[in-house]
Structures are given as structure tokens and as C-alpha cells.
Amino acid sequence: MKTIMGLVKKDLYTLKSYRKTVLTFLIIFCAVGFFQKINGFFMMMIALGLGMCTIATFNYDEFNHSDRYLLTLPVTRKQVVQSKYILSFLFLFLGVIIGYLFSIIFAMVNHQTVNMVELLFSALGVFFGIGLMQVIQIPCIYRYGAEKGRIQSLIVIAILIGIALGIGYLCSNILSISMNSLETWLNHYGILTFLFLIGFIYIISYRISYQIVLKKEF
Amino acid sequence: MKNSIEINDVVKKYDSFLLDHIDFVVPIGSVVGFVGENGAGKSTTLKLLLDLIHKDDGKITIFGHDHQTLTALEKQEIGVVLDDSFLSEYLTITDVNNIMKGLYHNWDETLFFHYTKKFSLPTKKLIKEFSSGMKMKIKVISALSHHPRLLILDEPTSGLDPIARTELLDIFREFMEDETHSILISSHITSDLEHIADYLVFIHNGKIILKDEVQNLLEQYGILKCSFDEFQTLQKEDYITYVKQKYSYEVLVSDKDKIRKKYSFSVIDKPNIEDIMVLYVKGEKE
Numbered sequence: 001m002k003t004i005m006g007l008v009k010k011d012l013y014t015l016k017s018y019r020k021t022v023l024t025f026l027i028i029f030c031a032v033g034f035f036q037k038i039n040g041f042f043m044m045m046i047a048l049g050l051g052m053c054t055i056a057t058f059n060y061d062e063f064n065h066s067d068r069y070l071l072t073l074p075v076t077r078k079q080v081v082q083s084k085y086i087l088s089f090l091f092l093f094l095g096v097i098i099g100y101l102f103s104i105i106f107a108m109v110n111h112q113t114v115n116m117v118e119l120l121f122s123a124l125g126v127f128f129g130i131g132l133m134q135v136i137q138i139p140c141i142y143r144y145g146a147e148k149g150r151i152q153s154l155i156v157i158a159i160l161i162g163i164a165l166g167i168g169y170l171c172s173n174i175l176s177i178s179m180n181s182l183e184t185w186l187n188h189y190g191i192l193t194f195l196f197l198i199g200f201i202y203i204i205s206y207r208i209s210y211q212i213v214l215k216k217e218f
Numbered sequence: 219m220k221n222s223i224e225i226n227d228v229v230k231k232y233d234s235f236l237l238d239h240i241d242f243v244v245p246i247g248s249v250v251g252f253v254g255e256n257g258a259g260k261s262t263t264l265k266l267l268l269d270l271i272h273k274d275d276g277k278i279t280i281f282g283h284d285h286q287t288l289t290a291l292e293k294q295e296i297g298v299v300l301d302d303s304f305l306s307e308y309l310t311i312t313d314v315n316n317i318m319k320g321l322y323h324n325w326d327e328t329l330f331f332h333y334t335k336k337f338s339l340p341t342k343k344l345i346k347e348f349s350s351g352m353k354m355k356i357k358v359i360s361a362l363s364h365h366p367r368l369l370i371l372d373e374p375t376s377g378l379d380p381i382a383r384t385e386l387l388d389i390f391r392e393f394m395e396d397e398t399h400s401i402l403i404s405s406h407i408t409s410d411l412e413h414i415a416d417y418l419v420f421i422h423n424g425k426i427i428l429k430d431e432v433q434n435l436l437e438q439y440g441i442l443k444c445s446f447d448e449f450q451t452l453q454k455e456d457y458i459t460y461v462k463q464k465y466s467y468e469v470l471v472s473d474k475d476k477i478r479k480k481y482s483f484s485v486i487d488k489p490n491i492e493d494i495m496v497l498y499v500k501g502e503k504e
Contacts, residue, residue, distance in 0.1 A: 064304060065303030066305055068270055071268070072270070
């Protein structure tokens with residue numbers, strides 16, 4: 001674990017040069033969220049902004065061939081991959097927590113009523129949505145490199161959104177499944193479902209990435 | 219265990235390149251220079267050794283263990299310098315120290331900063347602002363500051379001015395004062411190797427074409443300069459290769475004393491490693 005944390009630390013040090021960009025990003029979306037009074041959007045953008053930090057570390061690694069160098073140190077391929085997923089999870093978690101707290105603060109400042117459960121659902125939804133993007137992006141980047149991988153992952157994400165919209169249309173217009181029943185189900189099992197799905201997609205993505213890195217030549 | 223590294227019959231196939239049954243050792247307490255022109259297969263061999271790419275055949279051991287199953291503890295004993303890769307250039311030397319502390323259990327912070335001070339490297343400046351020499355020095359310092367027993371160096375002196383090269387060679391000499399240490403150093407700057415290497419391994423087009431002690435190469439080998447008529451008297455088994463010049467022949471021989479005794483040639487020069495390399499690659503053998 002010490003080695004993995006050492007690798008996470010390596011990425012955090014590398015991102016020092018990225019902090020101004022992230023801070024600017026956060027300030028802009030704080031302002032937009034505050035003045036437009038749209039909490040969900042604000043939370044999503046913060047999570048997205050911080051989530052992008054993980055992807056940025058791949059650019060730095062690729063530019064300096066750092067993965068190649070790291071593998072000459074007492075570091076295994078498995079630890080390199082694990083560290084990226086831990087970093088991704090940490091940034092996403094941090095983004096959602098910041099977004100959640102600021103949403104409460106802004107709602108209070110704007111004299112809006114805060115529905116904590118609804119906000120929690122939004123947070124989990126954001127976590128799942130941005131998490132899904134990341135778990136698609138990471139294996140794609142390992143497979144195709146930082147630049148190509150991002151394009152490939154965007155294609156995959158677009159396909160997934162298309163499928164989701166298609167299923168939604170099929171349920172409501174053709175199969176006539178009521179969205180109310182889905183809402184009722186989510187109200188009962190939503191938190192558990194989201195947590196399970198987040199864990200599941202991270203584990204599957206990690207396993208795919210590890211297999212890619214195991215076979216990869218540096 | 220006699221050798222730090224043993225490479226036996228290693229093969230790596232690419233579409234347009236074949237690393238063909240590579241075979242050499244790095245004895246404990248010695249420096250092995252790995253030379254060859256660009257694209258000869260030096261970096262590929264080092265990448266195979268470090269398990270960065272996968273071999274198609276053969277066996278590689280480091281400290282007597284298969285290179286693919288080295289434990290973290292065994293990898294702590296190796297220091298590596300790669301020509302084209304390191305940590306991010308958006309880090310400072312202080313950051314590098316903090317990162318390495320987390321990756322090596324025997325990271326010697328005092329030694330690391332002793333070296334940075336010795337080489338006047340700024341600790342708060344980003345590495346991307348360093349000169350090529352400074353960048354290479356930080357790589358070498360990082361490879362040395364966890365007290366390794368083996369150094370694997372890929373072109374550590376390329377792109378450096380003579381002073382920086384001398385400084386690095388001095389560090390390697392200092393490292394070799396301990397008899398349990400060894401170095402495998404790849405370079406195409408052969409003059410550096412003459413100063414530091416005990417053995418030389420010469421790779422050309424993916425094949426090892428020469429392995430010998432540096433002293434033997436420099437003392438025993440010779441470059442015979444002769445006329446066409448004189449060249450005609452030479453028996454094929456007495457020379458390695460030759461190059462036809464405008465008015466004369468340059469002939470590489472592996473035992474100049476034997477040639478002197480057997481023939482009456484007056485000019486047999488003492489070659490340097492570069493001469494030997496060039497004659498091996500450019501020369502002909504009928």
C-alpha cells in the first residue's frame with residue numbers, strides 16, 4: 001500500500017502545475033451555479049473538473065514516458081494501475097463532496113429549501129455519471145494512449161448515452177413502463193443500487209486496464 | 219553467484235527488426251559497456267532486461283533470479299537510468315525526493331541532497347527548466363540514492379558536454395569502488411567506455427558480434443595499414459575485416475603481435491573502440 005500511495009503522491013505532485021487551471025474552473029462554475037441557482041449542474045461540473053485531473057496525469061506520464069521509468073523502480077504494473085483508480089476515485093469523491101457542501105451553502109445563501117435526500121441522490125448520480133466516464137476513459141487511454149484514448153472513450157460514452165436514451169424511449173413509449181414505478185424503486189433501493197453500480201464499474205474497469213497494462217510493452 | 223546479469227539466447231522479433239539470440243553476462247564487480255550504432259538493438263535489449271517489453275525466447279536473470287519474478291526488495295538493489303524517460307518535468311528536485319522516499323525503503327535523502335549540492339542542481343526549479351546535462355544528472359542521482367548494487371544505464375552521457383560527462387563518469391567510478399557493485403552501460407560514445415568499462419559487448423543489427431575485455435581490445439587488436447600488394451599476402455584467418463581506402467587498405471586484426479611476427483608490415487596502429495566498431499560494421503571480409 002505504501003508504494004501505491006507513493007504513486008498517488010507522484011501524481012498529486014505532478015498536478016501542482018495544474019492547480020491554477022482547476023481553481024479557475026472551480027471559480028467559474030461556482031459563480032455560474034450561484035447566480036443561475038442550479039445546484040445539480042454546479043455539482044456535476046466540479047466533479048467533472050476534478051475528475052479530469054486523473055486524466056491529465058496520463059498526459060504527463062505519456063509525455064515523459066513516466067510509466068516506463070516507474071516500472072524500473074520497485075513498482076509493479078498492478079500497482080501502477082491501482083494507483084490511477086485510487087486517484088480517480090479520490091478526485092471524484094472530493095469533487096462530489098465539495099459540490100454537495102457548496103450546493104447546501106449556496107441554497108442557504110439564496111434562501112432556497114434544501115432537500116437533503118434529493119441532493120444526496122443528485123450527488124450519487126453525479127458520482128455514477130462522472131465515474132462511468134472515467135472508468136471508460138482509463139482503459140481506453142491505457143490501450144490507445146492519452147490522445148487517441150480520449151477520442152475512443154468519447155465515442156464509447158456517446159454510444160452508451162444513445163443506448164440509455166433508446167432504452168428510456170422504449171420503456172416509456174413502446175413498452176409503456178411507467179417512470180413512477182422506477183422512481184418508487186429508486187426511492188427504496190436507489191442509494192444501495194448506485195453504490196453497488198459505482199463499485200461494480202470501477203472493479204470491471206480496473207480488471208480490463210490491468211490486463212491491458214500486463215500485455216503492454218513500454 | 220558470479221554475475222549480476224545473465225542474458226542467455228534472448229530473442230525478440232518485430233516486423234522490421236530481430237534481436238537475434240543475445241547472449242552476455244555482467245560479472246559482479248565489473249562495468250560492461252554495451253555499444254552499437256543507433257538502432258542496433260541496445261535499448262531493446264535493456265528494455266527486455268528490465269521487463270518493459272516481452273521476450274520471445276531465451277532467459278534473463280538478475281542476481282540469479284528470473285527478471286520477471288524479481289521482488290520489490292530485489293528491485294530496490296537496482297538503479298536505472300533511461301535516456302528518454304523519467305518522472306514528470308513539472309516536478310522540482312524536492313518533489314522527486316519526496317516521491318522517491320515513498321517508493322524506496324532505503325532512500326537516502328542525505329545522499330540525494332549531497333549529490334544535488336555537488337552538481338549545483340537547483341532544488342526548487344522545475345526539471346523542465348533544466349539543461350540536458352542537469353536533467354541527466356538528476357536521473358543518475360535518483361538511480362544512486364537508494365544504494366543499489368547494480369546500475370543499468372541507457373546512454374547516460376549522450377547529449378552532454380565533456381565536463382558533465384567527466385563528472386558522471388567520476389560518479390560511476392566512485393560507485394565501483396565497492397567490489398560487489400556492477401554496471402551495465404549502453405552508449406555510442408565509445409571514448410567514455412574506454413575510461414570506465416572492463417568488458418565490451420558490441421551489438422550490430424540485432425546480433426552480438428563482439429564480446430571481450432576492453433583492455434584486451436585496446437592492447438591486442440590492431441589496425442594494419444598496407445598497400446594492395448601487401449594485403450594480397452595476408453591470409454584470411456589472420457584478419458577480421460578490411461576497408462579499402464583510395465591508395466591503401468586498413469585491416470582490423472585481433473592479435474597485432476602475431477601479425478608482426480608472421481609478416482613484415484611496418485604500420486600496425488593501436489586502435490580505439492570506435493575504430494574497432496567502425497571497421498567491424500563498415501569493413502568487408504572476403
